[in-house]
Amino acid sequence: MTSSATATVPLPADRVRQVVVAASAVVAVIGSFVGSGAAGGTPIQDAAGGALSADATLIAPAGPAFSIWSVIYAGLLAYAVWQFLPRQTASARQRRLGYPIALTLLLNAAWIVSVQAGLLAASAVVIVVLLAALLVTFVLVVRTRRSGQPWVESVVVDGTVGLYLGWVCVATAANLTAGLMVAGFDGFGWSPDAWGVAIVIVAGLAGLALAVFGAGRLAPAAALAWGLVWVAVSRISGELVSPLVASVALVTAIAVVLVTVMIRTAHATRTRASASR
Numbered sequence: 001m002t003s004s005a006t007a008t009v010p011l012p013a014d015r016v017r018q019v020v021v022a023a024s025a026v027v028a029v030i031g032s033f034v035g036s037g038a039a040g041g042t043p044i045q046d047a048a049g050g051a052l053s054a055d056a057t058l059i060a061p062a063g064p065a066f067s068i069w070s071v072i073y074a075g076l077l078a079y080a081v082w083q084f085l086p087r088q089t090a091s092a093r094q095r096r097l098g099y100p101i102a103l104t105l106l107l108n109a110a111w112i113v114s115v116q117a118g119l120l121a122a123s124a125v126v127i128v129v130l131l132a133a134l135l136v137t138f139v140l141v142v143r144t145r146r147s148g149q150p151w152v153e154s155v156v157v158d159g160t161v162g163l164y165l166g167w168v169c170v171a172t173a174a175n176l177t178a179g180l181m182v183a184g185f186d187g188f189g190w191s192p193d194a195w196g197v198a199i200v201i202v203a204g205l206a207g208l209a210l211a212v213f214g215a216g217r218l219a220p221a222a223a224l225a226w227g228l229v230w231v232a233v234s235r236i237s238g239e240l241v242s243p244l245v246a247s248v249a250l251v252t253a254i255a256v257v258l259v260t261v262m263i264r265t266a267h268a269t270r271t272r273a274s275a276s277r
Helices: 012-036 063-082 092-116 120-144 151-182 193-213 216-239 244-277
Strands: none
Touching: 012 063, 012 092, 012 216, 063 092, 063 151, 063 216, 092 120, 092 151, 120 151, 120 193, 151 193, 193 216, 193 244, 216 244
C-alpha cells in the first residue's frame, strides 16, 4: 500500500479539516439520539409508517442488530478525537481520509432526518449516496494503509470504516426493499421469498468483493455477517416468517466470514513469504 503517515508542517487547512470532521461527528451523534427516540424523535423502526421495522420486509434485521451503531459511533467519535493528535494533524493519510469520513457522517445524519420526516424515497436515495461515499472511503483506507502501522490506527481508522461500510451494505438492502414495497413494486411476478433470497445473495456477493479488494479485512465481513444473521433471526422469530430467506441469510453470513478469513490467511502467507526472500 502507498502513502505515509509521516507528518509534515501543519497547514491552516489541516486545522479546518480537523474541525469539520469533529463537527460532523457531533452532528451524526445528535442525529443518532434523535433517531433512537431519546431526543424527542421517533424511533427509526416506528418512523415512516413503520416501513423500516423488523417485520416490514423480508430483508429487515431484528431490532438487536442495530446495537452495532453504538460500536460504529464510538469508533467515529474516537477517530474525531484521534485525528487531532499532533502526529495526525499533517498526516498525508488523514489529509486524504478526513473529508470523505466527514461526508459519510453528514449523510448519516441526513438519512435520519429524511426517515424522521417520513420521506422514505428520499432516505433510499441518501443511503445509496452514503454507501457510495463509504465505498470511496474504504478504497482510500485500503490504498493508504501501510505495513506496521500502529494498532490504534488500525482499529480507529480501518476498523471503524470497515464496520461502518459492512453494516450500511445491509442497511441499504433493507432500505431499498422497504422503499420499493411502499412504492407498490410488484416484483415482476417473483415471490417475496425469491426476492428476499436474491437480495441476500447480492449482499453476500458485496461482502465477498470487499474481502477480495481489502485482502481479507475482517471488519466489513463482521458487520455484514452480523446484519445477515439478524435478518435470519427476524425471519424465524418475527411476524414475517420465511425459513428460506432465514436459511440463505445464515449460510451467506457464514460464507462471507469464512471466505474473508481464507483470503486474509492467504494474503498474510504471501506477505511473510515475500519478506523472507
